[in-house]
Amino acid sequence: PQMHGDRATASVCGFCSTGCNLNVHQRGDEALGLSPATDYPVNLGMACPKGWEALAVLDAPDRATRPLLRNAVGKLEPVGWDVAATTFGDRMQAIQREHGPQSVAFLSTGQIVTEEMALLGALAKFGMGMLHGDGNTRQCMATAVVAYKQAFGFDAPPYTYADFEQSDTIVLVGSNLCIAHPILWQRVMRNQFDPQIIAIDPRTTETTMAATQHLALQPKSDLALFYGVAHLLIEREWIDREFIDAHTSGFDEFAAFVSDFPLSRVVAETGLAAEVIERFAESIHNGLRVSFWWTMGVNQSHQAVRTAQAIINLALMTGNIGRPGTGANSITGQCNAMGSRLFSNTTNLLGGHDFASAEDRQKVAGILAIDESRIPHEASWPYHRIMEGILRREIRGLWVVATNPAHSWINQETARDVLSRLDFLVVQDMYHSTETARIADLVLPAAGWGEKEGTFINSERRIGVTSKVARAPGEALADFHIFKLLAEYWGCGEMFRRWESPAATFEILKQLSAGQPCDVAGIDGYAMLRERGGVQWPYPAESDEYATERRLFADGRFFHPDGRAKFLCEEPRPLPEPTTSKFPLTLLTGRGSVAQWHTQTRTAKSAVLRKLYPEELYVEINPHDAAGLLISSGDLIIVASQRGELRGRAMVTPAVQPGQVFIPMHYEATNRLTHPSFDPYSHQPSYKACAVRVAMA
Ligand code: SF4
Secondary structure, eight states, X not given: OOOSSSEEEEEEOSSBTTOOXXXXXXXXXXXXXXXXXXXXXXXXXXXXXXXXXTTGGGSOTTBOOSOEEEOTTSOEEEOOHHHHHHHHHHHHHHHHHXXXXXXXXXXXXXXXXHHHHHHHHHIIIXXXXXXXXXXXXXXXXXXXHHHHHHHHSSXXXXXXXXXXXXXXXXXXXXXXXXXXXXXXXXXXXTOXXXXXXXXXXXXXXXXXXXXXXXXXXOTTOHHHHHHHHHHHHHHTTOSOXXXXXXXXXXXXXXXXXXXXXXXXXXXXXXXXXXXXXXXXHHHHHHOSSXXXXXXXXXXXXXXXXXXXXXXXXXXXXXXOSSSTTOEEEEOOOBTTHHHHHHHSSSSSBTTTBOTTOHHHHHHHHHHHTOOGGGSOSSOOOOHHHHHHHHHTTSOOEEEEESOOXXXXXXXXXXXXXXXXXXXXXXXXXXXXXXXXXXXXXXEEEBOOTTSSOEXXXXXXXXXXXXXXXXXXXXXXXXXXHHHHHHHHHHTOGGGGTTOOSHHHHHHHHHHHHTTSTTOOTTOOHHHHHHHHTOEESOXXXXXXXXXXXXXXXXXXXXXXXXXXXXXXXXXXXXXXXXXXXXXXXXXXXXXXXXXOOTTOXXXXXXXXXXXXXXXXXXXXXXXXXXXXXXXXXXXXXXXXXXXOEEEEEEEEOTTSOTTEEEEETTSTTGGGTOOOOBOTTTOOBOOSOEEEEEEEO
């Protein structure tokens, strides 16, 4: 409802992937406040504290309001946009002339609108000749992308949020849904089927406490658990043979593989009692509509892709996909992680195409009217290879857009050392105060959410519009306009004439998606998205019907050429950094509060959100371990790994098991400890389990 002001403008929230719609109440040019939209199919009148505070974080003293350039004495000083754009072009081009086009790279984000990330990807690669660029989505969704691609033939989360309400058995893996996706948790609470809620998490969380079953397994033993449960289901003939035969491939090999996971082995590896595992298997069998949901507890692991696929296998073998209330469902992290997955031009060529395919390159070159030779034949290096490339001096210039690697990248001290070795570091951000902006050579001031328009794609594949409701401070510009400006100064502006606005770019994206599983050619511009409460992909040109909630695979056809989904499996691997007598505890990291977002770049600007979260770093430690170390709650303690140490306040709690500690990811120091290991397929960092020791400070 319009509570005050003379009008309300609807806008999809710019924090998490839930994609709530918020009505911003305005008088004249002023945004007075906001309220959650009641008629949007995602949030149904709800918002979490971050959404409620979305306007507050725009107004901060450390907003970047003018370009800043590091001067001869090493200080960042304000310059005009002409100097900033000239310097960007001159310095980056000089590096490329001396060391080749690949010596300059970019790091992008899941936080800007799809039209901006597509323009950035096209500009960097086709206009500026960069070969390598990646996004902070590598830190959150890369695993789901690869898992789906290999299993289904395309990166295609199959579900719609209504499935939370229609399931009778909801399995949450490595997901503290209550606080990480609070509105989705509210969708669970609306479920009228009295569902079994099964939470699989080493830690006791807000979600596990509300669940009907909590499987508090040993860190990263989930892969063994799922193989063991698959074996139980097969042994007891609790599988959907008809679905398996008609719609999947590789089941017999999978069945033979999981026969090596008898209950006794799974009990030993997970630390769970046999009856707990059996009850879980029985719940899957008894459920008429079982849905499996996973987030970062799965994605951020050294064996993440196979774990995600082990979840997919359970859904496939029980026929729990393509029907209401079912699915093997990855919940995305950032507001536009899905946009990045399809249109960032990093891992995939724009529109979910393949850099290695001559046919795809020709198609994209034709749509963009560019010379095909400008399109690289290979996907970019993943994030950690870009960092290694900097260390080897193969990459000397880096352009970081709306992300904060000096805080968020794994093994922080090394990451900061790597970034400091660059000849030229450019940071484009809303704030000049991020850990990365503080070490940049050039800071480009960007407009934030609410100060520009474009589209986001949420976890359930829904494309929604975010609107301009406020003016960016000072000389800050929308990322879209920064990219256009840099293109002109670089000398490739002509290539992007058609990309004249986000709305015009959306028309290009429609063309790029046509014929792909993510086809959105039938969407009639932003007006249709606003009118219909967003549209889930696919929505191809010939679509004549519209349903508010749509899921994939209702016809049992997957995207592999044979139309079948694949069972994929592999022997579990040990933890990359097991505990030792010197580092006897396992560190878990994760979201600490509904009120904070990632590196707190924005959320720490809100007095309300700050009040909802302890400013000082805290460490959850089990009473048993605390007693052994003579630690009480509130004591200042030191946590150290082989890579670094931090200080924090002890929070003695049975929420973590003996032998484990938990530190939220939002604090700057957390990644001093984390161990740089990666999933071999998705190259996603394994933030969740490394060896540490704790002592009184
Ligand atoms: Fe925004 Fe996510 Fe909160 Fe919804 S749940 S208001 S999308 S941060």
